[in-house]
Structures are given as structure tokens and as C-alpha cells.
Amino acid sequence: MLPPDVEPCCPPLSERPFTAEEAERTARMFRALGDPVRLRLFTAVASHPDGEACVCDISDVGVSQPTVSHHLKKLKEAGLLTSERRGTWVFYRVEPSVLAGMGQMLTPRAA
Amino acid sequence: MLPPDVEPCCPPLSERPFTAEEAERTARMFRALGDPVRLRLFTAVASHPDGEACVCDISDVGVSQPTVSHHLKKLKEAGLLTSERRGTWVFYRVEPSVLAGMGQMLTPRAA
DNA sequence: CGTCTGCTTCGACGTATGTCAACCTAGGAG
DNA sequence: CTCCTAGGTTGACATACGTCGAAGCAGACG
Numbered sequence: 325m326l327p328p329d330v331e332p333c334c335p336p337l338s339e340r341p342f343t344a345e346e347a348e349r350t351a352r353m354f355r356a357l358g359d360p361v362r363l364r365l366f367t368a369v370a371s372h373p374d375g376e377a378c379v380c381d382i383s384d385v386g387v388s389q390p391t392v393s394h395h396l397k398k399l400k401e402a403g404l405l406t407s408e409r410r411g412t413w414v415f416y417r418v419e420p421s422v423l424a425g426m427g428q429m430l431t432p433r434a435a
Numbered sequence: 436m437l438p439p440d441v442e443p444c445c446p447p448l449s450e451r452p453f454t455a456e457e458a459e460r461t462a463r464m465f466r467a468l469g470d471p472v473r474l475r476l477f478t479a480v481a482s483h484p485d486g487e488a489c490v491c492d493i494s495d496v497g498v499s500q501p502t503v504s505h506h507l508k509k510l511k512e513a514g515l516l517t518s519e520r521r522g523t524w525v526f527y528r529v530e531p532s533v534l535a536g537m538g539q540m541l542t543p544r545a546a
Numbered sequence: 547c548g549t550c551t552g553c554t555t556c557g558a559c560g561t562a563t564g565t566c567a568a569c570c571t572a573g574g575a576g
Numbered sequence: 577c578t579c580c581t582a583g584g585t586t587g588a589c590a591t592a593c594g595t596c597g598a599a600g601c602a603g604a605c606g
Contacts, residue, residue, distance in 0.1 A: 337474075338481035338529070344497065347471035347478075355469030359594080360458035363448075363465075367458075370449035379553065386455065391595055393554055412552060412603055418449070420543050430538035432531050470564080490583065502565055504584050523573055523582055548606085555600070563592070570585070576578085 333425050338433045353426055356402030361385055362395045369405060369416050376417040447542050464537055467513030472496055473506045480516060480527050487528040 333353070334346045342350065357363055368382035369375070383392045396416060399405040403422045408415050444464075445457045453461065468474055479493035480486070494503045507527060510516040514533045519526050 337478050337534070338486075339478075340482045341479040341493075342475050344471065344475070347474040351469050351471045351474050354465050354474070358462050358466030358469040360455065360462045361594085363458040363462050364453050364455070367448050367450075368452040371451045375449075382452075383553095387594085388596055389553075390555080390597080394594080397554085409553090409602080414553060423448070423541055424543055427538055427541035427543075430534055430541065432535055432538075472564085494583095498564085499566055500583070501567080501585080505564080508584085520572080520583090525583060550605085551603090553601085556598085558597095559595085561592105561594080563590100565589085565591100567588095568586085571583085573580105573582085575580080 332428065334429055336431050336433070337429050350429065353402050353404070353422065356399055356404055359395065359398075361387055361391070362399055365392065365395055366399055366404060366418070370418045375420075376415050378413040378415050380413065382416075444536050445540055447544070448540050449544050461540065464513050464515070464533065467510055467515055470506065470509075472498055472502070473510055476503065476506055477510055477515060477529070481529045486531075487526050489524040489526050491524065493527075 334342060334350050357366065364385045365382055368385075369377045372381065379392065379396065383389055385392065387395075396405065396407070400407055400416075404419055405416045406419055408417070445453065445461050468477065475496045476493055479496075480488045483492065490503065490507065494500060496503065498506075507516065507518070511518055511527075515530055516527045517530055519528070
């Protein structure tokens with residue numbers, strides 16, 4: 325279900341005006357990081373050793389556990405995280421290529 | 436000539452878990468780019484010659500003029516754009532340092 | 547089997563957000 | 577002054593979104 329192929333979603337933001345379709349795709353990813361709770365969850369996963377963490381390790385962000393699960397699902401749908409169940413626990417892991425793609429979009433022209 | 440004197444908003448997303456305050460600040464910026472219309476407006480300004488554009492040049496994004504104005508205001512509040520009136524027209528310009536700061540946050544650990 | 551634990555899904559609720567039509571303001575042209 | 581154009585503001589509306597409690601589901605363990 326998840327193509328591991330890394331294709332650049334869109335050109336840098338300053339290269340040319342986005343089409344409606346490009347804007348839709350890109351906005352989904354930025355919107356995923358546009359929530360404080362999701363940002364805390366994401367940084368918690370990303371900064372964890374081995375780049376992965378189980379939900380129990382990161383769910384101390386001030387909201388209920390169902391809400392944590394809801395936000396992790398959103399991050400997964402945006403392609404920023406992947407999840408895998410191992411025994412009792414579910415581990416989340418960052419998808420570095422997607423993150424790198426977003427970084428490339430923010431590259432200024434002169435750099 | 437261009438010192439990488441970037442706004443030290445927050446460390447890279449993979450450095451450590453964000454605090455609630457950091458997440459709030461950062462989420463505001465990402466959320467600003469989390470709307471398709473805003474993304475089209477922003478890329479239209481950013482890709483314009485001289486890095487600036489008047490509203491009349493970029494307002495063909497499929498929504499009404501008040502909505503365009505509303506989104507430009509949001510981008511301005513997020514610090515991504517600045518505006519200046521010159522005669523009849525209002526020109527919007529990208530704030531490169533803020534954009535670069537966001538790019539640094541998306542920098543993977545190995546880079 | 548039954549129960550406990552970790553996590554997800556469901557259903558409901560309040561708030562935030564995108565959108566538009568109508569109106570308002572600023573500045574140039576006559 | 578009047579009129580026109582470029583944009584911003586207001587108010588209202590529908591939808592999206594974040595949040596929670598309750599219920600459901602999957603493994604581990606006895």
C-alpha cells in the first residue's frame with residue numbers, strides 16, 4: 325500500500341506558482357505538522373533512539389490517549405510516519421524521505 | 436553576503452521533543468502553509484520576479500477576492516509575507532529568513 | 547477460558563476555519 | 577467634488593477539526 329519510491333512531490337516554493345493539484349498535495353503534508361500536539365508527537369518519535377518509538381513512550385503530551393492515537397493516524401495518513409505492531413506495543417517511525425522532500429520545498433532560490 | 440542568520444525559532448524536528456510552547460509557535464507557521472489556496476498564493480509571490488507581487492497579479496486562484504485577502508492576511512500574521520502599499524496597489528513580499536528557519540527544522544539528522 | 551494492558555475506533559460535542567456577498571477605505575483620474 | 581479601481585473588513589454560514597468518554601480489538605499471561 326505504501327510505495328517506497330521517493331519521488332519529489334513538488335518543486336521549491338519559490339520556483340513557480342503551484343497548480344491546484346500540487347497545492348492540495350503539499351498542503352496536506354504541511355497541515356499535518358500544523359498542530360501543536362502532532363508536532364510534539366512527531367518530534368518525540370523523530371528524536372527517539374533508532375528513530376522509532378512506541379506510543380506509550382510519547383503519549384505524554386497533555387491530551388487523552390484516544391486523541392494521541394487520532395493524531396498519530398493523521399501523521400501516518402500524511403506519509404510522515406509509519407507504524408508497526410510488535411507484540412503488545414505499536415511502534416511509530418519517521419519517513420525520512422517525505423520530510424526531506426518538504427525541506428527541499430523550503431529551499432530558498434539563492435541557496 | 437548572505438549570512439545564514441536565521442530566526443532561531445526551534446531546533447530541527449529530529450533533535451529533541453518540542454516543548455508545548457515550541458510546538459505552538461512552530462505549528463502556527465506550518466499551518467499557514469497547510470491550505471491549498473495559501474500555498475498557491477505564497478508560491479505565486481515567491482516565484483515572482485524580485486520576490487514580490489501585487490495582489491492583482493496573484494489573485495487568480497479560484498476563490499473570491501475577499502478570500503484572497505483573508506489568506507494573504509494569514510500568511511502575513513504567520514510572518515511568511517510582508518505587505519507594502521505603493522499607490523493604488525499593495526505588494527506582498529516573502530520573508531526569506533522565516534522560510535529558511537522552517538527549512539532548517541526539516542533538516543534530517545545526517546545533513 | 548478469563549482478564550489485564552496497550553492501542554484504536556466510534557459517537558458526540560464545541561470551536562476553528564474557509565468561503566462568500568455586502569460594505570468600507572485608500573488612492574488616482576476626471 | 578465625483579467616480580472608478582484595488583484591496584481590506586464585516587457578518588454569516590457550512591464544514592472541518594480537535595477533543596473526550598465509551599466501547600472495541602489484539603496480544604500476553606494466568
